[in-house]
Amino acid sequence: MKIPVEIRDNSTGEIVQANLFDAITIEHFIETQKEWRPLVIAATRKLAASKLAAGDYVPAHFHWDWTSKEAQLKLLAIHFYGIEHLGVLQGIMKVESVGHVCRLPVQQGKPVIHIDYLEVAPWNVKQIMEALGKRTKYGAVGTRLIEAAVRHSIEEGFKGRVALHSLSTSERFYREVCNMTPVGRDSGKQNLLWCEFTPEQAQNFIGD
Amino acid sequence: MVEQTKRTMTLNLTEAEMNVLEELSAQKELSKTALLRQALRLYQLVDARLARGEKILFEDEKKKARAELVFL
Amino acid sequence: MIIMNRSKEWLLKKADQEDGCFVSVGGFVDDITKIESSPQAFESTRAAFVRLLQLARRAKRLSVEEFAAKAGVELAELVKIESNEHIVPTPRTVYKIAQFLKLPEKKLMALSGLVQLKDSQFSEAAVRFAARSEPVQKLTAQEHKALEEFVMFLNDR
Numbered sequence: 001m002k003i004p005v006e007i008r009d010n011s012t013g014e015i016v017q018a019n020l021f022d023a024i025t026i027e028h029f030i031e032t033q034k035e036w037r038p039l040v041i042a043a044t045r046k047l048a049a050s051k052l053a054a055g056d057y058v059p060a061h062f063h064w065d066w067t068s069k070e071a072q073l074k075l076l077a078i079h080f081y082g083i084e085h086l087g088v089l090q091g092i093m094k095v096e097s098v099g100h101v102c103r104l105p106v107q108q109g110k111p112v113i114h115i116d117y118l119e120v121a122p123w124n125v126k127q128i129m130e131a132l133g134k135r136t137k138y139g140a141v142g143t144r145l146i147e148a149a150v151r152h153s154i155e156e157g158f159k160g161r162v163a164l165h166s167l168s169t170s171e172r173f174y175r176e177v178c179n180m181t182p183v184g185r186d187s188g189k190q191n192l193l194w195c196e197f198t199p200e201q202a203q204n205f206i207g208d
Numbered sequence: 209m210v211e212q213t214k215r216t217m218t219l220n221l222t223e224a225e226m227n228v229l230e231e232l233s234a235q236k237e238l239s240k241t242a243l244l245r246q247a248l249r250l251y252q253l254v255d256a257r258l259a260r261g262e263k264i265l266f267e268d269e270k271k272k273a274r275a276e277l278v279f280l
Numbered sequence: 281m282i283i284m285n286r287s288k289e290w291l292l293k294k295a296d297q298e299d300g301c302f303v304s305v306g307g308f309v310d311d312i313t314k315i316e317s318s319p320q321a322f323e324s325t326r327a328a329f330v331r332l333l334q335l336a337r338r339a340k341r342l343s344v345e346e347f348a349a350k351a352g353v354e355l356a357e358l359v360k361i362e363s364n365e366h367i368v369p370t371p372r373t374v375y376k377i378a379q380f381l382k383l384p385e386k387k388l389m390a391l392s393g394l395v396q397l398k399d400s401q402f403s404e405a406a407v408r409f410a411a412r413s414e415p416v417q418k419l420t421a422q423e424h425k426a427l428e429e430f431v432m433f434l435n436d437r
Contacts, residue, residue, distance in 0.1 A: 077249035117306030139295035142303025157242030
């Protein structure tokens, strides 16, 4: 099943038609390993060689544990989304509806959609492509996946509540661009920052 | 999530069960249907992990105690 | 049914806001030195090597200690290999594991990242196998099947 979703073609600045789909298969995991990983590694090496601070620039999604994911495709509590354009995967996301609850005091204990994994294809990431001396291909892919998570939350009856553990390199995006509320660092998860959407913040983000 | 065909069922609950359902629905700000769907997701997830030989533990950080949830 | 925001203005504004940001959840940065020390081509297959080891050991119902003793490999190294996909095993250990599991040594050497095998089918089979397996206690029927198929594949070529 596919839903039309627009993204920006960064070479022209024009909007192009992509698709949001949820029929993720093992082939997509393989694609992220075959097509994405080599670029991430090449860019990481160049960045390391140019001695930039690792925390600031090194792609932080390098070691997502993609193994053992096939069994998760069958669980109701877990949902994967992908964005594809012209048959090429542009972004992938995993959300969970069970296992986490809201931590923000105003909605403490309420059910929440947790974004467990989100990755945008490396050719859409500025830091990676600049390291390789190239331009990014498409824009707003990450935003579209977060929008999908919010709408998934609404469909589940969670009113748009979404949470995630932010990598340090992504904190600025979630806090300042998405306007999620940072709740605190999770000592059980490499001290990553837990960020949460209230229903109002979620509605503001998706622009409804 | 993307559109899926839905099927309907009638659910008979005891007074006590319905009370719990209503209380939890109110607490979690979920419709009764949404709450029961969450319960199903949780059940499947737990079942899958138990089938792999894992255990479920409850941890009380303050008391530094752990107790295993036993499924019969 | 989900309907995404179709507004052109909204999208272009969001694309501008996202530009230059690092949008990601779930992985985390490892030490740069670890990235540099492991050759690019071997990362995916090494995950499969670790999974194969774990599943094969569990299929034989052996603990890590028992496996190390029977295979004639160092326990400490075996523990490190099973718990960390970035560890490069020693050639002797891979050789001993291949002998014990009755698998072709060259294939296992390639899987563990000790030698490079320029075979995209091999890498793909390894990636597929790793995605299908779980590193926990009991083998499911699916894992048995995945393990059998992968072992057949390794022995076949």
